[in-house]
Amino acid sequence: MNDNYVITISRQFGSLGRPVAKKLSELLNIEYYDRYIIGKSATQMEMDAEDVKQVEESAQDVYRKMKYPFASPTTKMQDKLFETQKKIILDLAEKESCIIVGRCSDYILRNYKNHVSIYIYAPYYERLRNCIDTLELTSDEAKRTLDEVDKTREAYNKHYTGCSILDITMKDIMIDSSNLGVEGTAEYLADFVKRRFPAFFEGTK
Numbered sequence: 561m562n563d564n565y566v567i568t569i570s571r572q573f574g575s576l577g578r579p580v581a582k583k584l585s586e587l588l589n590i591e592y593y594d595r596y597i598i599g600k601s602a603t604q605m606e607m608d609a610e611d612v613k614q615v616e617e618s619a620q621d622v623y624r625k626m627k628y629p630f631a632s633p634t635t636k637m638q639d640k641l642f643e644t645q646k647k648i649i650l651d652l653a654e655k656e657s658c659i660i661v662g663r664c665s666d667y668i669l670r671n672y673k674n675h676v677s678i679y680i681y682a683p684y685y686e687r688l689r690n691c692i693d694t695l696e697l698t699s700d701e702a703k704r705t706l707d708e709v710d711k712t713r714e715a716y717n718k719h720y721t722g723c724s725i726l727d728i729t730m731k732d733i734m735i736d737s738s739n740l741g742v743e744g745t746a747e748y749l750a751d752f753v754k755r756r757f758p759a760f761f762e763g764t765k
Contacts, residue, residue, distance in 0.1 A: 564653065564654070564655070564656055564657040564658070564674060565657045565674035565675070565676070565753070565757045565760055566652075566653045566657065566658060566659075566660065566669055566672060566674065566675050566676075567584070567588075567590075567658070567659045567660070567675075567676045567678060567749075567753060568659075568660050568661075568665040568666040568669055568675065568676070568677050568678065569581045569584075569659060569660070569661050569662070569678045569679075569680060570661075570662055570665075570666055570677075570678070570679050570680075570725060571661075571662070571679065571680040571681065572680065572681045572682060572687060572710065573687065573691075573705070573706060573709035573710060573713070574682065574686075574687030574688065574690045574691045574702075574706055575680050575681050575682040575686075575687055575690070575737050575738075576680070576682070576690055576694075576737050576742050577661070577680035577737070578594060578661060579742045580680055580737055580742050580745050580746050580749070581594070581659050581661050583742055583743060583746035584659060584746040584749050584750055584753075585658075585659050586746075587746055587747065587750040588657075588659075588750055588753060588754075590656070590657045590658050590659060591656060591658045591659070592658070592659045592661070593652055593658055593659065593660050593661065594660075594661040594662065597645055597648055597649070597660075597663060600648050601641060601644050601645055601648065604644055604648075605640070605641070605644055642664075642720055645663050646664075646668050649663065649665050649668050649669065650668065650669070653669055653672055653675075657760065664716075664717060664720050664721050666679075666730050666731070667717075667720070667721040667723070667730060670730065674757060674760075676732050676733070676752070676753055676756055676757075677730060677731050677732045677733075678731070678732065678733050678734075678735070678749060679725075679726070679731045679733070679734040679735070680734075680735055680737050680745070681734065681735070681736055681737070682736055682737050682738040683736070683738060684706070686738040687706055688702050688703065688706060691705060691706065713725055714726075732756075733749070733752060735748070735749070
């Protein structure tokens with residue numbers, strides 16, 4: 561029996577999925593793990609956190625552009641990073657109720673009993689505006705970044721899970737964050753989680 565519940569969040573770039581995840585963690589009073597996984601991976605692999613981040617990002621680039629053969633030292637490091645992060649994700653799920661963002665966590669925890677898989681998306685023009693307003697990119701930079709990140713995340717997910725990041729069989733709920741905004745989306749999802757796992761919220765308002 562699992563004594564915790566876990567929420568995994570995958571998202572389109574520019575959909576404000578990370579701010580939604582952070583707000584959701586506040587509403588549910590549980591931890592939110594994203595960049596923490598990079599730091600933990602760095603410690604376990606005896607690497608600098610910035611180097612781990614670069615390996616993580618290059619992994620997606622390599623699998624999209626197929627620059628290197630899969631047997632190369634580069635991809636071996638990326639595979640090692642994935643396995644390290646997979647173990648961290650599984651350990652977090654066993655340790656406490658929490659929110660885990662990205663890194664194929666929905667697939668990794670697909671057989672976990674108390675698991676809700678959420679996908680956050682938004683219309684292209686909304687994501688474009690968010691990139692310009694939040695990341696302060698030019699219109700051309702934002703368009704190029706959206707195109708590249710969408711393709712690389714899809715390729716990364718397919719390589720390590722064998723399925724598309726948009727595979728609805730891997731999602732419990734898919735939501736357009738532009739309809740309710742960050743706070744509204746987080747509130748909607750918090751209500752969904754409480755209805756899904758009422759036993760964890762007995763006695764709370």
